[in-house]
Amino acid sequence: MSNTLNFVNNEFNGKEIKRMHIMAKPIGAVCNIDCNYCYYLSKQGLLDYKKGCSPEINDETLEHYIKSYISSQNASQIIFSWQGGEPTLLGVSFFEKVVALQAKYRPSNVEILNDLQTNGTLIDEKWCQFLKANNFLVGLSIDGPQMLHDSYRTNKSGRGTFNRVMQTVDLFHQHQVQFTTLTCVNNLTSRNPLQVYRFLRDEVRSPIMQFIPIVEKKDFRECAPDSANSDSFIPKQGDKALIPGNSRSIVEPWCVSDIAWGNFLIAIFDEWYQKDIGRVHVQYFEAILQAWSGGQNPMCTLGPVCGKGMAMEPNGDIYTCDHYVYPEYKTGNILEDDLATLAFGSQQALFGLDKINQLPEKCQQCDYQFACFGECPKNRFIKTATGEAGLNYLCAGWHKFFSHADKDLSQILRTLKQPVANGKYIHA
Numbered sequence: 001m002s003n004t005l006n007f008v009n010n011e012f013n014g015k016e017i018k019r020m021h022i023m024a025k026p027i028g029a030v031c032n033i034d035c036n037y038c039y040y041l042s043k044q045g046l047l048d049y050k051k052g053c054s055p056e057i058n059d060e061t062l063e064h065y066i067k068s069y070i071s072s073q074n075a076s077q078i079i080f081s082w083q084g085g086e087p088t089l090l091g092v093s094f095f096e097k098v099v100a101l102q103a104k105y106r107p108s109n110v111e112i113l114n115d116l117q118t119n120g121t122l123i124d125e126k127w128c129q130f131l132k133a134n135n136f137l138v139g140l141s142i143d144g145p146q147m148l149h150d151s152y153r154t155n156k157s158g159r160g161t162f163n164r165v166m167q168t169v170d171l172f173h174q175h176q177v178q179f180t181t182l183t184c185v186n187n188l189t190s191r192n193p194l195q196v197y198r199f200l201r202d203e204v205r206s207p208i209m210q211f212i213p214i215v216e217k218k219d220f221r222e223c224a225p226d227s228a229n230s231d232s233f234i235p236k237q238g239d240k241a242l243i244p245g246n247s248r249s250i251v252e253p254w255c256v257s258d259i260a261w262g263n264f265l266i267a268i269f270d271e272w273y274q275k276d277i278g279r280v281h282v283q284y285f286e287a288i289l290q291a292w293s294g295g296q297n298p299m300c301t302l303g304p305v306c307g308k309g310m311a312m313e314p315n316g317d318i319y320t321c322d323h324y325v326y327p328e329y330k331t332g333n334i335l336e337d338d339l340a341t342l343a344f345g346s347q348q349a350l351f352g353l354d355k356i357n358q359l360p361e362k363c364q365q366c367d368y369q370f371a372c373f374g375e376c377p378k379n380r381f382i383k384t385a386t387g388e389a390g391l392n393y394l395c396a397g398w399h400k401f402f403s404h405a406d407k408d409l410s411q412i413l414r415t416l417k418q419p420v421a422n423g424k425y426i427h428a
């Protein structure tokens, strides 16, 4: 396997293509709302910001970032991703500065695209005009109907944000802003899969549905996912200590359980398969189909290697992944280090290759390894029934879903006249 994580393929401008991806956090972890399960709010105390220093990226760092992010890549398209905290707190004027700098440094034959993740509570007409005019793709966080959304997505005074977010949905449709929805699958939403799915389909009219399983160990504020010492208690698959809400649980009570995750995907998959294929887009299902047809799953969590998406804090510090913003995973700083070296160098490459190199035996023997690859390493904190560490917390749910959907996924590919290269139904 290449030591450059397969960033290199074919040619552009007569040289090998080089791509990287960074989630830039121009206002760090600062957010105007206070979602209970946010893994990122706690980072303000963890990161090494200078006392009294503004959490906003300054003009020098921003310009350096845009310039070096463009010059470190060789591709016909370069994608900037803006996340937080809540990046819209910086106002439209900040992003006007961003697009002006991108225009300044863009080579004439390169297209620059932007995506922006938002909680949707600050979006107004002016924002929509800007987003539409500059072709931004917006990821909107919305967890389902009001009762489910407002259970955790609350403002600083504890009030739900649902009504304000639905105003943003209307504005996006009116202004034809390109958007996707990002829905957190927690202990509550996971128990109501069809309510969530039908709401996103019929009321939000979500162009692309993204679901993210909420999995957080109780020590996630202080400890990187794999920093457990040898004395730490590591439960085996099926142990009560892995049930969210159990008094002995090692995960936060708002997490989705492994089986609830599988059941959530199954319920939505069945409805999608029976009624909505081709007209409703669910990121997971479309990505997983690629794995069944013999391609590589485009989602980092389900592919063989990861590490392609780094994270950048407002002071220019770079981390191996958005889920690994912990001091031990800082690889450098864009003002002090060469960005291409950080992105394509050995530390980042090894981080990515660990995903496949550290697969436990159970995953290596698994019928669905091709579709899962042990899922995200941040969730690999349990033991197999035989006592091997490094199994994914969600394993039982993933396996249940893959077994359930296997036949139908093969059937979809056959209907589309595409090859069925994986799964138990290769031969019809």
Ligand code: SF4
Residues within 6 Å of the ligand: 300, 301, 302, 306, 307, 308, 309, 321, 322, 323, 355, 375, 376, 377, 378
């Ligand atoms: S650690 Fe998880 S989220 Fe990060 S790149 Fe790897 S698979 Fe993706």
Ligand code: SF4
Residues within 6 Å of the ligand: 362, 363, 364, 366, 367, 368, 369, 372, 373, 374, 375, 391, 392, 394, 395, 396, 398, 399
């Ligand atoms: S389903 Fe479970 S055993 Fe199979 S690859 Fe995924 S995590 Fe490993």
